[in-house]
Amino acid sequence: ICLDILKEKWSALYDVRTILLSIQSLLAEPNIESPLNTHAAELWKNQVAYKKYVRETYNKQTKSQET
Helix, strand or coil: CCCHHHCCCCCCCCCHHHHHHHHHHHHHCCCCCCCCCHHHHHHHHCHHHHHHHHHHHHHHHHHHHHC
16 A cells, blocks of 8 residues: 555645545555555565465454464
8 A cells, every 4th residue: 555645746735634535545446556565565466365364363463372
């Protein structure tokens, strides 16, 4: 996720509402062509790998909380 209005396209004219709407839009439809986290973007492109990674991370986290 990369929000260009917080970097290159920043303007003092943006209000909080505009920024929050932009973030909401990115959460609904991530821009994987300009990612801040390249690993996450690669996983998002491959949904099978993404789901596997999420399951493994979940299992790892729940096991560490049990001990």
